[in-house]
Amino acid sequence: MAHPAETRDKVRRAYVFDRLSLELAAVKVGVSYGTASRWKAAASEQGDDWDKAQAAQLMAGGAIEDIGRQMLAGLVIQYQSSMEELTKDSKLNPTIKVQLLASLADAFNKTISASKRLLPETSELATAMEVMQNLATFVRQRYPQHANAFTEILEPFGEELGKTYG
CATH class of the missing domain: 1.10.10 (Arc Repressor Mutant, subunit A)
Incomplete structure (x- = not known):
């Protein structure tokens, strides 16, 4: 079409x-x-x-703090997207899935660590993001039937966290 x-x-x-x-x-x-x-x-x-x-638009945003905030926002979006894909893909080999999840967690931790140096308020945001990550894991493990609803709520709530802490 x-x-x-x-x-x-x-x-x-x-x-x-x-x-x-x-x-x-x-x-x-x-x-x-x-x-x-x-x-x-x-x-x-x-x-x-x-x-x-996309990179030019990101850089045109202004000061290093703005770039740091955009980097964090991009991470949240990519994290959510990646988690959705990993959750949906039932054909993915469990060993590969664990490796991908470990890689995703590593990228998350490194980005948060780097952003703490750029943004003083990132420490609070990092704590909030860690809580969200733990909640996502909890929902996925204990209440998988609610994963779609949780994912639907996660993006707008991430924006609220950004407003509050970023």
């Missing part, structure tokens, strides 16, 4: 300016990930690199 150019532009804006993962940008606009991926690749071939545009 052909989509109008404005739909492609909405995906690009969600990816570049809202810093959503391509998967989340596609869902937000209502197109398949494959379609969004093809649009991104085609744009890159024509000289419109969405990743570079």
Whole structure:
């Protein structure tokens, strides 16, 4: 099915300016990930690199503190997206899944550690994020039937945490 150019532009804006993962940008606009991926690749071939545009937009935000906050916001979005994918993929080898979860936790810890040096308020945010991470693990292990509802609530609550601590 052909989509109008404005739909492609909405995906690009969600990816570049809202810093959503391509998967989340596609869902937000209502197109398949494959379609969004093809649009991104085609744009890159024509000289419109969405990743570079996203990085430029991030850097244009201002001071190092702003970049640190955006880095943390990006981590939260990517963390959530990755957790959703790992939770949904029932065919993934358990050993691989554990390795991916360990890698995700390591990236989370390193980003939080680096951001503490940039942002004094990050210590409070790091604590809040750790609590959220522990809650996500708790829900996934003890109440897997509620994982979808929890995921639905997690993104807007993450924004609230950002307002409160960031």
